[in-house]
Amino acid sequence: MRNVRARAWMEIVAATVSGILFIVTLLWRDWIERLFGVDPDMGSGALEWTIVLVALIATVGFSLLARSEWRRAGAPRTE
DSSP states (O other), rough: TOOHHHHHHHHHHHHHHHHHHHHHHHOTTTTHHHHHSSOOOTTSOOOHHHHHHHHHHHHHHHHHHHHHHHHHHHHHOOO
């Protein structure tokens, strides 16, 4: 589609995955305990909030990078 480089598609996938992780962790806070059977933060929720924050930052960052690549592909070439 529109001469978009593979890098843009990787950034779109990364933004999607981190966005899903953000939503899942925000809505289902004990998924780590249920899935792996361990409680790394001893019930404080600190790990989950860290995951939410990091996933949000990653989602925004990858989205901006993908947007930049997408716009670059759509810009007319001046060679």
